[in-house]
Amino acid sequence: METGMHAWTLIAASLVLMMTTPALALFYGGMSRSKSVLNMMMMSFSAVGIVGIIYVLWGWSMSYGEQDVALLFNNPFETFGLQGVGGASLIAVGFQMTFAIITAALISGAVADRLKFSAWVLFLPLWLTLSYFPLAHMVWGGGFLSDATNGLADLLGSAAPIDYAGGTVVHINAGVAGLVLAIILGKRLGFGKEPIKPHNLPLTMIGAGLLWFGWYGFNVGSIVIDTELDAAGQTAQFLSETSLVWLNTTVCAAAAVVGWMVVEKIRHGKATSLGAASGVVAGLVAITPACGSLSPVGSLALGVVTGALCALAVGLKYKFGYDDALDVVGVHLVGGLVGTVAIGLLATDGGLFYGDGVSLFVTQVAVALFAMLWSAVATLIVALIVKAVIGLRVDEETEIEGVDFAEHGETGYDFGASTGRGRGTLGTTSTKVKEGAGA
Amino acid sequence: METGMHAWTLIAASLVLMMTTPALALFYGGMSRSKSVLNMMMMSFSAVGIVGIIYVLWGWSMSYGEQDVALLFNNPFETFGLQGVGGASLIAVGFQMTFAIITAALISGAVADRLKFSAWVLFLPLWLTLSYFPLAHMVWGGGFLSDATNGLADLLGSAAPIDYAGGTVVHINAGVAGLVLAIILGKRLGFGKEPIKPHNLPLTMIGAGLLWFGWYGFNVGSIVIDTELDAAGQTAQFLSETSLVWLNTTVCAAAAVVGWMVVEKIRHGKATSLGAASGVVAGLVAITPACGSLSPVGSLALGVVTGALCALAVGLKYKFGYDDALDVVGVHLVGGLVGTVAIGLLATDGGLFYGDGVSLFVTQVAVALFAMLWSAVATLIVALIVKAVIGLRVDEETEIEGVDFAEHGETGYDFGASTGRGRGTLGTTSTKVKEGAGA
């Protein structure tokens, strides 16, 4: 690997880490109510902490390695604690770790305001182990959803599946997990009756902007250099493939902003900022699996359609009555499905619209369905275990008072006097300092 | 092109995109009043959406290509929809697209609080087409403001013009457009009488910080490798030129912070945070065209002078009575002019102060004047069209109530009870959910 490609991987991995903390934490935090903004952000921060640890221990080993088990996962003990992994492949570990982190963190949007923090902490390692690591292995580690012999596509006799940067492993997976959790947890008090509106939309928009920035690491960093090429060939692949992926990512997100705004304008008469921020994310989700396979104009089309579809899809929770608080389903599941399936239509090489028949389309649909099934079952098992062990939901009073204070003993803001001359004088009386501090 | 240079271009393009969303959106959003923060941010987000689309369609083609029209623009249909553009040049498209986006978004600072959102949406494609794409072609695409035969410098017989990263195309252009729009729109209600102060200065400071970060992509990413050099020569150029540009960018911004603070200290007795944030941007604007031509100490001098001049220039709107709400003129137009003209004095190769005569100085002044003229006329035409078609200004009641709610149906914040224990209970009564959602 050349130093330029390596430099890009270093920054790409850094960007993806940044997508969770602070970008996703902000995106979700701003959308929650002010009484639960910290809990929302803590679900992202704790995801980095916990997944960062278990990925080193058994996450990498379960995802990649030589000791495949039934095409479903790899032996978790093969490179437990990264023994035997060294040199430049450590950055591959790092890069993949950041994907595991953000996938887990994405789910938190569905459970806003009502999940016990301890339940979240227990949920994380179990869910990663049962759902994420296996799916990562299946799709990227040469497992059942790759082009492996006896893999799904092989069994179907259809074209090799395409998931450039994680449409199935990340977005469909997180979306399904969010849906399952939202149903098991039940609705927030007042859902559909009382107003539950974003408390700080500028935070959400910072989050959306930084997610977009980080997504370049996510998508463009996901290039796999063809090691059968010679040095010049590898350079050429790097130059042209990353250029295409970068541009497709940008165009699809931009177009999805417009798609979402148009739907809002038609339905409500006004294009909203939450809509624009959501459009950014929806477009980026959809292009994630597809970014290496489409033309820029194809990406533009995908963006407009995805923006419009997701703008409609976020209303589904009111219709069907599941409380996916921050729209993990409407944005990530729907966007992920649209992107994954659209590859079968729009891929310049293999897509139905390019006259290459339905083979790729069939594969993509089959892979998406299998991933949904796996994720649903795995999440259900994990959720029931956590429910049995420590319970999932905070009590009613905590929910009304706000999870921030109840679960973390803090409040997000203290602006003081309403004149704009913040003071923070009011509202407190005495400070007791825990004695006996110090090592 | 080597992989290292390409990796740098990938990140540079990502950085410049990030400058608009979220950096500029934050910088402007924090400076506006809380009743218009979302509208302010939406002007940036919608710029990414809309410009992202039209750049792919005809923006690139109008700026660069083989089918020049009168040295003013390129045939918009030559590579319409990017047909025929592929491989690594797609990242050049992406990089240039981000410049078009931020230039358009910069203008929004002048029209804060009172422009119809629909007018903004219509303004964008027209203005890009009449003002930005032609100027980009003239300066960087080999047109009238480049060193082309029959170009302005050629006609004047003076030195070839220098605009490293967009002093004319981006800053002077946006600044003039802002000025024209501000005059046509008229003053905000209460301008110069009532207090219209920033509602969230920390947001503005995040914005300034992220703009600075992104500006490294903007300036350092604007290197053009001399393809006549051999590989070693190209590497040497890349190494030394980017190093110089990086350092000059940093030093000029730092010095401008100090320059601005000193002026404030002298005039008002206090250095302000809005001043520091503004100094950052002013310094970065000034160094934009000059970053490849100055020494670090020259950049230091340019920074101090620009910071001081812009600190004075933001007061001009009160004197002359145009309401350039967030100082697009005082910072971008003045800063852009200072930087463009200073090249004629401070360029280590060609500058008057380095004993190389006035030839370069003459060119720079002439180019700046021509760019101002073009931009002013183009903006005027576009503004009058938009005014005729849908009108420019919201009605008085909307302006008092706030454009956020009137134009986007949202409010930026809902912190709830004043005790710091946000609740968001008060202020709302019932939730009606739009039925019939779902694709």
Next chain:
Amino acid sequence: METGMHAWTLIAASLVLMMTTPALALFYGGMSRSKSVLNMMMMSFSAVGIVGIIYVLWGWSMSYGEQDVALLFNNPFETFGLQGVGGASLIAVGFQMTFAIITAALISGAVADRLKFSAWVLFLPLWLTLSYFPLAHMVWGGGFLSDATNGLADLLGSAAPIDYAGGTVVHINAGVAGLVLAIILGKRLGFGKEPIKPHNLPLTMIGAGLLWFGWYGFNVGSIVIDTELDAAGQTAQFLSETSLVWLNTTVCAAAAVVGWMVVEKIRHGKATSLGAASGVVAGLVAITPACGSLSPVGSLALGVVTGALCALAVGLKYKFGYDDALDVVGVHLVGGLVGTVAIGLLATDGGLFYGDGVSLFVTQVAVALFAMLWSAVATLIVALIVKAVIGLRVDEETEIEGVDFAEHGETGYDFGASTGRGRGTLGTTSTKVKEGAGA
């Protein structure tokens, strides 16, 4: 140097600049009270301005060069104003400048709410000159704390010291300076009695997230390519060393989040968001000197321990009664010491736990002690000078009213009406515009 390595250095330097503005400014700003958020952020912004200038003038020359003085510093006039410095080494100047900037800015956390802004402005150049530049020279410039002949390790006859990215120069140095200043300044009014709580924790969490992102530039950018290797060897070093450093940095921060949360859960029953954000920074501080010497699992262990120790150490100020407002001591000094000393134990090459004896451990402890001593004395001298010249502390009324208004004439926020429909109508009466503005 290859283009890939250079591209990485460009982005690394940009990242480290971004760590101060906006990341640290946010991290600290959110933790302060709303009446001093701007002053807090201004200490970071002014640090970039002032240090940016003096680094070009004499900072680089005092740190690096050929004219060493007593192994303590380099002749400040050797390359004053960077004369004679050119080409690709300008990015080395830039990269090192960003380290000087953030070190200075870190100190501001200890003096929150009560230091005169003018005192800060005078403190900066003096402290850099007496403390930072000499220590940078001693550790990285071939001085007394390097492996130089007659250096400390040489005199002790122990192993060569290791400080990969600035455990001593940056964190121990800033931590000691913070401690000394906090003691001299005295406690904030109400310290330990009245509640002095963070006014905007989401800001702090954005700051923590962006610091983490920037830290990749800080640590991974600190690689020194072995110029004795041939090109292939240099590439191999770049690939494997940066991969290891990236992963160690990530894992240590993640583990420290968990370590801090566990201590809080045990002591207070709840894991807090401020704790998680602090854990991020503590882990990053500790891994800073050690990131090139540990295994990923070693980094994991260091992270857990550091997170736990720093969670305890932030309580020390209440026990010993110094008012280190935002815990520069508890996080940077303690974290820096833990990391520096841990190298002696955990270094895979030379560490006590790896059977390589105490030689390295002895060196690391000695270097840490010497750095603390130097920093303490230098800071004391500077503080007394500043106190004599203009005084250190604002008067009592200013402190109660808030430094933002008193020192900068601004207030951080103006959200207007409490209904969530911000207006900013109340609170102000008339606008007087300074006449005579304009150049």
Next chain:
Amino acid sequence: MKLVTAVIKPHKWEDVREALETFGVAGMTVSEVSGYGRQKGHTEVYRGAEYDIALVPKIRIEIVVEDADASDIVDIVVKTAQTGRIGDGKVWVIPVDSVVRVRTGDKDEAAL
């Protein structure tokens, strides 16, 4: 006329508003305040320092009404805002000399 001032728990606001509306109260003025009383606040922890927050958030409702309605309105508020737990709040009644509707200049009963 009388001024009825009610200090209640925030999550009861919607219920109280609805009940008053049903009764026929056409207008009121509402603000977010902090209450101090039997109901204890809570403790927050920031990096090892514990803070007792003595105040709890409350909603204050002010309604100017005809003399005859005052006691009914007090009853409605008490009934609707009651949870039986400490901190439910207080309602008090104050005599009012006169009221004017700014829009029309209508006085007293006509202004309500």
Next chain:
Amino acid sequence: MKLVTAVIKPHKWEDVREALETFGVAGMTVSEVSGYGRQKGHTEVYRGAEYDIALVPKIRIEIVVEDADASDIVDIVVKTAQTGRIGDGKVWVIPVDSVVRVRTGDKDEAAL
């Protein structure tokens, strides 16, 4: 003495303050409140969910004055804050037993 309480539209605050100042009112206490009445609020939309905001922002001004001034002050507020549109607000007057200036301990009329 009397306590005059005025609830007005926020954008009229500056005018009212100026008029009162001209009349000779030396002090007042102001707060941001929410009003509920004939004037309807607005609707906000968040990802497909519509919220009716029933409350509108208002400014509440409290002024303790001598008995003789009360009705003049009410008149001034009504005149200045009037736009003629629904939601202009209310002004009411309440009897006050006593007032003290904290700084000096001055009582009643002397405290104003």
Next chain:
Amino acid sequence: MKLVTAVIKPHKWEDVREALETFGVAGMTVSEVSGYGRQKGHTEVYRGAEYDIALVPKIRIEIVVEDADASDIVDIVVKTAQTGRIGDGKVWVIPVDSVVRVRTGDKDEAAL
């Protein structure tokens, strides 16, 4: 019963609360308000434009008390909140017809 309303400087709030607690006041309602009076505000500067901020932040405390306690409470507030500098605030007393405790329905003296 009486309603004592005190408008004081924010940094005196803790002292006043403590003094009232010592005296035996069991409950009160507090809010953040802006005061306008002799005490001048300050000036803020934003990019060359100077703004005079006429209002200063104050804390308003409302306490319903038995007739007999009213004057003692006024005295306590005045004594504790006094700094002797302009802007210390005002305290006024208003007659109250009736009070109810929402939790129990207790009336008047029993409700305090």
